Amino acid sequence: MITIAQCCAPPARALTPPPIDSSRLPAAALPAPPQPTEQREMCTVPRQTRATSPAANPLHTLDMTSVWRLTRGEGQRVAVIDTGVNRHPRLAHLEAGGDYVAAGDGAQDCDGHGTIVAGIIAAAPDSTDQVGFAGLAPAATVLSIRQSSTKFGPTANPSVTGFGDVDTMAMAVRTAADRGATVINISSVACAAGPLDDRALGAALAYAVDVLDVVVVAAAGNVGGASQCPKQTETTGLSWDTATVAVSPAWYDDYVLTVGALGTDGSPSSFSLAGPWVDVAAPGEDMVSLDPAGSGIVDGLTVFDRDIPISGTSYAAPVVSGLVALVRARFPELTARQVMQRIEATAHRPAAGWNPVVGNGTIDPLAAVSSDSISSGTPVTEARPIDLPQAPATARRASRAALLGAGVCAAVAAAALALSAARSRRAARLDITRE
Structure with a gap:
């Protein structure tokens, strides 16, 4: 997960995202780097899986065999906005959606992150795989946008x-929505101990959801180390009035389904960033x-000469994106917000109700696709009225209804990656550790 951290004093008022300003929506254009770039480091080295049984695959508890009797995500296009997605024999339905990093088409992944995310969403089963790994929606198409x-660097x-x-x-x-995505996965966050100005992203999210009816799924963010987001000042009783760390795009709660992470025992991950916007x-x-x-x-990566597991909210988000694809294929009449509400309502709710770490609870794929009625649960708040542009004539669906770089801490760990349109003080990181 890309994390943009900003160091500043907590605000005296409650943290809320900026109002949606449709004038900030990026213009429709072919993807291209905003400035020339060059590769500076060797590509990430994956670690071959050491797992030898289905029990070693955290997804085996989701009972996907039963789910696939009802839907496998047919007809859905899931955009993976990430580090690119390499072509793989088990990603037969991969479309190159464009490249904002280099002169590629989106089907190049030097970091490894995007390919791992895409696999969790839509990898096809393989009978020779002893672990029994497959993505949640193996019939869905992945639209990769790097x-x-x-x-790389400028x-x-x-x-x-x-x-x-x-x-x-x-x-x-915007590109993903215009290319016909029905689901967008964002395993990236911007986080700040204070407000964020991410109006362009807010406008793009509103356009995707309210104009083209796309479901947007985002990671909650990670805490626990110099390379991650700062912790909320408090977790117990955390609300919009008491939150001290802003997280984008997650805080656009009307438009985004935000996902926290769970450990292999089903308990909340210690690194999963709490927030009043966490949904499941x-x-x-x-x-x-x-x-x-x-x-x-693979079940790990080699980074800075050490093996690390594939852990982070980056990898919880695509689990939910895969589920969204399954629900959309099963119930095509549901709007984007109805799909979000269904996934929240069918989750295994915590005993004390919603909380800021796991939201409405652990997703239940079988429950989400098994009935044609939406179970009772916490409804998704309706969006504020906004003035949105009309969908382009090329859109496949006529009317289906942040990361602005602020200054960041100069004292960042060596793993930070500086953002393209800023100086070296603006840093970002891949969510590939538990920290």
């Missing part, structure tokens, strides 16, 4: 390694997915 990378600034910022994120959301939780630790550099599967 929006960021830790391996040509004009050789001291900066890393590329992709909140402006390209907003553009990528899904497995996000010790994950298995597709090998970004081969034809098999």
